[in-house]
Amino acid sequence: MKKTFQMAKMGFALCASMLLVACGSSGESSKESSESTNSVTLMDEVKPVDITFWHAMKGPNADALEKIVADYNATVGKEKGVTVTPVFQDTGIASKVKMAASTDDIENAPDIIQTVGSDIPSLSALEEIVPAQEFFDSKNAGITTDDYYPHLLRTFTYKEKIMGVPMNVSTLLLYYNEDLLKKAGHTEAPATIAELAQYSTDLGKVDGVTGLNTEIARYQLANFIVSQSEKSFMGDNEGGRLQPMTEYTMGKDGTLKAFLTEWEKVVQSGSYKYLEDNPNEEFASGLNAMVLLSSARLGAINHLVGDKFQWKTAFLPKVNEKDTSGASVGGSALVMYNRGDNNKLAAAWDFIKYATSPEVQATWSQATGYIPVNKNTEKLDSMVEFYAKNPNYKVALEQMKASSPMAQEPFDLVNWEVNDIVKDTMGRFAQKQLSVDEAVEELSTKSNEALAEYIRVNE
The missing domain is CATH 3.40.190.10 (Periplasmic binding protein-like II)
Known part of the structure; x- marks a missing residue:
């Protein structure tokens, strides 16, 4: 049976x-x-x-x-x-x-x-x-x-x-240059996005250093959405795992706005690079003090940094201090x-x-x-x-192990298209061309339009 x-x-x-x-x-x-x-x-x-x-x-x-x-x-x-x-x-x-x-x-x-x-x-x-x-x-x-x-x-x-x-x-990790953080007055990794923003501001005062380098694409956004609670999913049907996803719900359940509200603090820190040109190499050269990268980059980072400085990895910063679900697995x-x-x-x-x-x-x-x-x-x-x-x-x-098994990327059927939507919208948000509410509306609307078109063609 x-x-x-x-x-x-x-x-x-x-x-x-x-x-x-x-x-x-x-x-x-x-x-x-x-x-x-x-x-x-x-x-x-x-x-x-x-x-x-x-x-x-x-x-x-x-x-x-x-x-x-x-x-x-x-x-x-x-x-x-x-x-x-x-x-x-x-x-x-x-x-x-x-x-x-x-x-x-x-x-x-x-x-x-x-x-x-x-x-x-x-x-x-x-x-x-x-x-x-x-x-x-x-x-x-x-x-x-x-x-x-x-x-x-x-x-x-x-x-x-x-x-x-x-x-x-x-999983998505925060990699950080321990030597540079100490110069900026910090001995521990930031635990929340608000702390991440404050660290970026402080690191920007260290000559020739950018506080944070990371591009928010679909994978990064998914992590910040599902980390908020066990009931936080990017879309319906538990993110498309119980049945095919028919709607992106992150725009109406408050999780997307919660993330963008906090991420705006990073944008306003004055020491945030929102495009990833050569994230491994730039981190290893000491240009960027912090970067969000997959744990699959550990070997490459270890090789590139060598003994040039002390570096560590840490959990993905929470959107808000009381968030309970944790990072997703890729x-x-x-x-x-x-x-x-x-x-x-x-x-x-x-x-x-x-x-x-x-x-x-x-x-x-x-x-x-x-x-x-x-x-x-x-x-x-x-x-x-x-x-x-x-x-x-x-x-x-x-x-x-500290995260919930419910914290997962969505099975969203149009992931590549949505990845482009997220990168474009978040890029303009990082350039202060969109407000929090405008970014919520654009991400939600365009993602749902892409999904609806896929369903229409394939139904």
């Missing part, structure tokens, strides 16, 4: 000694439906097979991912005769997956897809996609969803089904694609289990700065030692 996904109690089982496969979907393989019709059974063992893994990692993160694949192929994969081939697909993986499904291109389709959360709703409509929920529901499993942080499972949950297994996840999950070969599905799942195991996640997190998705990773001696030597890396994990 299927169990529904509930945040309060997550005790689903996942296959360990036995491997899961999907029985094939009903209807045409390229046909889209509101929910996958795949069902799940168990196999005693995997037969030798090659599987394809589409990903979008670049640079050092790509090197770290390919090492995971190579280590699997040389150990667990070799023992079982499974070979994983990573294929870089850059951005737009979801579009390529949908193209493969619509053309029945089974030969060139992937077995595993690394996909961002915002693509989950559209991918879930494909019959070829096998929800991870199908695997977590297995009664003969060896590990459970309790091995993953509930925040991360919810990040990739749609219509109460876990669609993908979290892999590379991060990143990607590993999603299964059914090519009609049960053995390939079993092999793909075996790799996903390996890639999200405690030991592998420790290596992955230390190399990239991504939050380890397996709760058992932080208990490993190697991870305890790493965090002791690199406390900046642990801040993202602690921020996630």
Whole structure:
């Protein structure tokens, strides 16, 4: 019997000694439906097979991912005769997956897809996609969803089904130059936007220094909206997670105005750079004392700064002191694609289990700065030692744990278009061309117009 996904109690089982496969979907393989019709059974063992893994990692993160694949192929994969081939697909993986499904291109389709959360709703409509929920529901499993942080499972949950297994996840952090803050008279990181504004003003008095550099785009705005309370969402249906979003509600529930009212203090600080030209390099050179960046930038910042100055990371400043929800999670999950070969599905799942195991996640997190998705990773001696030597890396994990699982980016269907709307509006707000009320009206109206048009075209 299927169990529904509930945040309060997550005790689903996942296959360990036995491997899961999907029985094939009903209807045409390229046909889209509101929910996958795949069902799940168990196999005693995997037969030798090659599987394809589409990903979008670049640079050092790509090197770290390919090492995971190579280590699997040389150990667990070799023992079982499974070979994983990573294929870089850059951005737009979801579009390529949908193209493969619509053309029945089974030969060139992937077995595993690394996909961002915002693509989950559209991918879930494909019959070829096998929800991870199908695997977590297995009664003969060896590990459970309790091995993953509930925040991360919810990040990739749609219509109460876990669609993908979290892999590379991060949170938005405040990076700050501790030496410059001390020169400005501050020994702790700002805890609220009002304090952030005051710090920026003070830092502006230090020669050649800009207090804060960050561009408010959709991702940043989403964090400040959902952080206000567990009931704060950018749109209806819990931000499009229970059902498709039909309206951006941030303009009428007060959360958008609350953020803009406080952010106006940052704009008025006189030491705020609202465009991100080279945020990593400018922070590392000491030009900007504070910057809001993903925790996935930790490795790059660490390398660029070196021993030039002391720097730290801190939680995302609250909109208001009494806010309770915390920062949201961003990143990607590993999603299964059914090519009609049960053995390939079993092999793909075996790799996903390996890639999200405690030991592998420790290596992955230390190399990239991504939050380890397996709760058992932080208990490993190697991870305890790493965090002791690199406390900046642990801040993202602690921020996630201190946040509500309800604090999530929206599944808003028009995220790229809304991202442009937010950047344009917030840019003019930063230049004092729009008042708080005008910015609220513009952001709300234009975002809802974009969403309404999408619904009209696709209904």
